[in-house]
Amino acid sequence: EAGVTQSPTHLIKTRGQQATLRCSPISGHTSVYWYQQALGLGLQFLLWYDEGEERNRGNFPPRFSGRQFPNYSSELNVNALELEDSALYLCASSNGDTDTQYFGPGTRLTVL
Amino acid sequence: QKEVEQDPGPLSVPEGAIVSLNCTYSNSAFQYFMWYRQYSRKGPELLMYTYSSGNKEDGRFTAQVDKSSKYISLFIRDSQPSDSATYLCASYSGGYNKLIFGAGTRLAVHP
Numbered sequence: 001e002a003g004v005t006q007s008p009t010h011l012i013k014t015r016g017q018q019a020t021l022r023c024s025p026i027s028g029h030t031s032v033y034w035y036q037q038a039l040g041l042g043l044q045f046l047l048w049y050d051e052g053e054e055r056n057r058g059n060f061p062p063r064f065s066g067r068q069f070p071n072y073s074s075e076l077n078v079n080a081l082e083l084e085d086s087a088l089y090l091c092a093s094s095n096g097d098t099d100t101q102y103f104g105p106g107t108r109l110t111v112l
Numbered sequence: 113q114k115e116v117e118q119d120p121g122p123l124s125v126p127e128g129a130i131v132s133l134n135c136t137y138s139n140s141a142f143q144y145f146m147w148y149r150q151y152s153r154k155g156p157e158l159l160m161y162t163y164s165s166g167n168k169e170d171g172r173f174t175a176q177v178d179k180s181s182k183y184i185s186l187f188i189r190d191s192q193p194s195d196s197a198t199y200l201c202a203s204y205s206g207g208y209n210k211l212i213f214g215a216g217t218r219l220a221v222h223p
Contacts, residue, residue, distance in 0.1 A: 042214070045211065106155050
């Protein structure tokens, strides 16, 4: 069974640009979660989508947004990129709100 | 105060040692507890999952949850160099509440 997949693996942008990151959950999973892992800061919760709806949001500015598609894949958009947005962005999926989360390999975003 | 506290280490042990990794949490509503292992530049991998208090064993790994003291532990027996990674504890209360991670403890097992 395929795990959570993310694309691209690496993304390099300049300050002020927009970044789009993609995630495909494990087959059968309806929930997708996004996390930011910046150096030295641990995993910070960004967004949670379930059945196409945003269920919870972390303490991030509105320029971090996303959506979940009918096939349960998800997209994270970061507008007006800042240098401190450089981090590993991790996507996880689960089958419902009480099931464990399984992580993808991440997208490393570098903002120059 | 962070909801889940974890000593970032690093922790360095010789091969074959018993490793004890610990976290504390502050939210009494937390019912679900996980341990993840993350190798450098990779996504976290689920190691152990427990519900409420008690012990759970899986091979060389044992997870313990003591809800009375709000303490979470992971024990690794006969540690191997391949166990060298960052170990993250995580907890949440269920529903549409977010999973809260500790900072992660870096473990190095040297031959």
